[in-house]
Amino acid sequence: MSVLATQVEEPTKWGTATEVTADRYSRTNTMQRGYGHALTEMMNISKGQHVLVAACGPGSDVLDIAQIVGPTGKVVGFDLDKYSIKRAREALEEHPELKPYVELHVADVHDLSMFAGQKFDAIHCNMSYHWFSDKPLFLAQAATLAKPGTAIGLATQDGAFLLPIQDVRNDVLAELGEPVDNFIWPSTLSEMQRDLSAAGFGDVKVSRGFGTRTLDSVEALWNWCNDSTGNRFGYHLQGEKAERMKEMVMESFRGLALEDGRAILQFKHLSTVSYYGR
Ligand SMILES: C[S@@+](CC[C@H](N)C(=O)[O-])C[C@H]1O[C@@H](n2cnc3c(N)ncnc32)[C@H](O)[C@@H]1O
Structure with a gap:
């Protein structure tokens, strides 16, 4: 099978996610789920x-939060990727009792006008902030949906650290003469504090930590890297270059693998909760 088999029709800001990547991500996002739950x-x-x-992806946080707020509350989830929202809708079908107070939409965090007039008690954003190309714009949009005391929670990659998988990606792309800066834009804590404050969110609480996840094989790690990034990890190249990139990345991943072939993913997260008007 060609390495391009999962590549797709219409690229969005979220790269070239597909039905296959959204479905696989919904089963392999256990690390992200842990961070979402903690947030x-x-x-x-x-x-x-x-x-x-x-940016709720396939909706695990939406369903978890719906169980907490109950029928006197309301949960509105949205994501840019229509395949992830399709997956979230399917997951919601399995919990019909939650349907009366859960909504799911396709929307871009940079334009939240579809929610105009609504005010939320909390805005939850897990493992997605590092993908937003204009973070001040997202936070300004979020502020329009906030009331005094609204909590905004951002669990994201810590911009002070490069992940080992990004090191591998950068090395391979540099060797292929390709740009490396088209992937992910994580903020440092001080950048987050600055942008939150500019949008009116203060009293920032912080949690940071190091996490690992073991995948069954280097192929599974390669899939995880692409499924979690809208195929931007390695499928943004075309043809022979894409094939070569996969080979080179897999070779490096094999060098990092355990004796039994499993591969360990390492992640450094930064989570903040802050409050509108404080
Ligand atoms: C790694 S996934 C995290 C999904 C989910 N929050 C979770 O924890 O599993 C990143 C998500 O961010 C979404 N995303 C990226 N850019 C976006 C944007 N501009 N607007 C809305 N969603 C976006 C992607 O579609 C993707 O579903």
């Missing part, structure tokens, strides 16, 4: 609240 706790989301889940 929900850190935000102290509670019964009866109205919660916006920004």
Whole structure:
């Protein structure tokens, strides 16, 4: 099978995600789920609240939060990727009791006008902020949906660290004479504090940490890297160059693998919760 088999029709800002990548991501995003759950706790989301889940992907946080807020609350999830939202809708079908107070939409974080007039108690954004090309614009949009005391939670990659998988990607692309800066834009804590403050969110609480996830093989790690990044990790190249990139990355990944062939993914996260008007 060609390495381009999962490449797709219409690139969006989220790269070239497909039905295949969205479905596989919904099964392999256990690390992201852990961070999403921890963020929900850190935000102290509670019964009866109205919660916006920004860039919700296949919807695991939407369903978890819906269980917490219950029928007196409301959960609105959205994502740019229509395949992820399709997956989230399918997941919601398996929980019909949640349907009366859960909404799912396709939307871009840089334009939240479809929610104009609504105010939320909490805005939850897990493992996605590092992908937003204009973070101040997203935060300014979020502020229009906030009221005094609204909590915004951002769990993201810590911009102070380059992940080992990004090191591998950068080395391979440099060797192929390709640009490396088209991938991910994580913020440092001070950049996050600056941008949150400019949008009116203060009293920032911070959690940072190091996480690992073991995948069954280097091929599984390659898939994870692409499924979690809208295929931007390695499928943004075309033809022979794409084939060569996959070979070179897999070779490096094999060098990092355990004796039994499993591959360890290392991640450095930064989570903040801050409050509108404080
Ligand atoms: C790594 S996934 C995280 C998904 C989910 N929050 C989770 O924890 O599993 C990143 C998500 O950000 C979404 N995304 C990226 N840029 C976006 C944008 N501009 N507007 C809305 N969603 C965006 C992608 O479509 C993708 O679903």
